[in-house]
Amino acid sequence: MELEKTLLRKVGEAVTRFKMIRHGDRVAVALSGGKDSVTLLQALLLLQKRAPIDFTVCAFTVEQGKFLRPIEPLGQWLKEREISWTYFHDRPSLRLLDEQPDHGCDLCSRFRRRAVYQIARELGANVVAFGHTADDFCEAFLRNALFTGRLSALPPITYSSKKEFRLIRPLVFVNEELTSRFAGSLAAPVIPCGCSQRTGTVRRSLRDFFGELEKEHPHLKENMISAMGNIQPQRLLDTRYLNTEAAGMEEIGGAFPIITESSTD
Numbered sequence: 445m446e447l448e449k450t451l452l453r454k455v456g457e458a459v460t461r462f463k464m465i466r467h468g469d470r471v472a473v474a475l476s477g478g479k480d481s482v483t484l485l486q487a488l489l490l491l492q493k494r495a496p497i498d499f500t501v502c503a504f505t506v507e508q509g510k511f512l513r514p515i516e517p518l519g520q521w522l523k524e525r526e527i528s529w530t531y532f533h534d535r536p537s538l539r540l541l542d543e544q545p546d547h548g549c550d551l552c553s554r555f556r557r558r559a560v561y562q563i564a565r566e567l568g569a570n571v572v573a574f575g576h577t578a579d580d581f582c583e584a585f586l587r588n589a590l591f592t593g594r595l596s597a598l599p600p601i602t603y604s605s606k607k608e609f610r611l612i613r614p615l616v617f618v619n620e621e622l623t624s625r626f627a628g629s630l631a632a633p634v635i636p637c638g639c640s641q642r643t644g645t646v647r648r649s650l651r652d653f654f655g656e657l658e659k660e661h662p663h664l665k666e667n668m669i670s671a672m673g674n675i676q677p678q679r680l681l682d683t684r685y686l687n688t689e690a691a692g693m694e695e696i697g698g699a700f701p702i703i704t705e706s707s708t709d
């Protein structure tokens with residue numbers, strides 16, 4: 445019960461802060477077969493019962509040929525709970541796997557995105573919810589900073605290119621230690637993806653890096669998540685957010701304070 449309360453508090457905070465779900469929404473949860481998305485689905489179903497607004501929740505899974513075990517136990521588990529679930533064989537993704545077995549994440553996620561929009565459309569959904577956790581946000585933040593030269597993570601809320609769907613990530617404040625325990629308490633079958641077993645990847649290195657640091661600093665990721673919502677652009681190097689003209693300061697009314705040598709610690 446305590447676990448459920450903590451989860452709902454964190455998901456509720458994200459949903460409210462980023463205005464993720466609104467009255468009349470139909471939310472389609474992307475179930476990947478892992479512990480995170482099943483936790484997300486259950487959290488949204490519980491919130492649906494308590495929220496002061498009306499919205500509906502359904503779930504779907506895209507088959508891209510990467511599951512290591514049959515998906516049927518997950519289907520059975522959902523059926524027993526009367527949860528509406530669509531299992532979608534994405535033929536283009538399966539062909540891609542045949543024709544280019546070593547394709548990278550860019551291609552795979554592009555195919556998945558197209559399939560997700562197609563299913564959401566068929567389900568009459570206007571919102572798609574993804575199970576990215578606080579861990580994913582932190583890893584994306586470090587990966588982008590270290591390997592792509594960008595200071596960014598993942599959008600907690602965004603829209604598909606034609607604004608057809610609102611795309612939300614309500615687990616932004618939930619870490620994987622919590623999703624593991626919660627999914628375990630649900631006894632939900634976990635269907636692993638082949639990619640999760642890969643070694644020697646950047647993702648794996650970042651996970652190991654965090655794991656090592658967290659032995660001494662257990663709240664590291666919470667701090668990183670807080671940092672993403674507490675930006676001090678005047679202490680970064682992007683000139684779009686810096687006032688490089690000291691003479692203009694009075695006119696701007698000090699909105700962009702100039703950092704002096706003594707104030708840079």
Ligand code: SF4
Binds near residue numbers: 547549552553637639
């Ligand atoms: S990790 Fe695997 S499933 Fe995920 S985007 Fe990359 S190739 Fe696709």
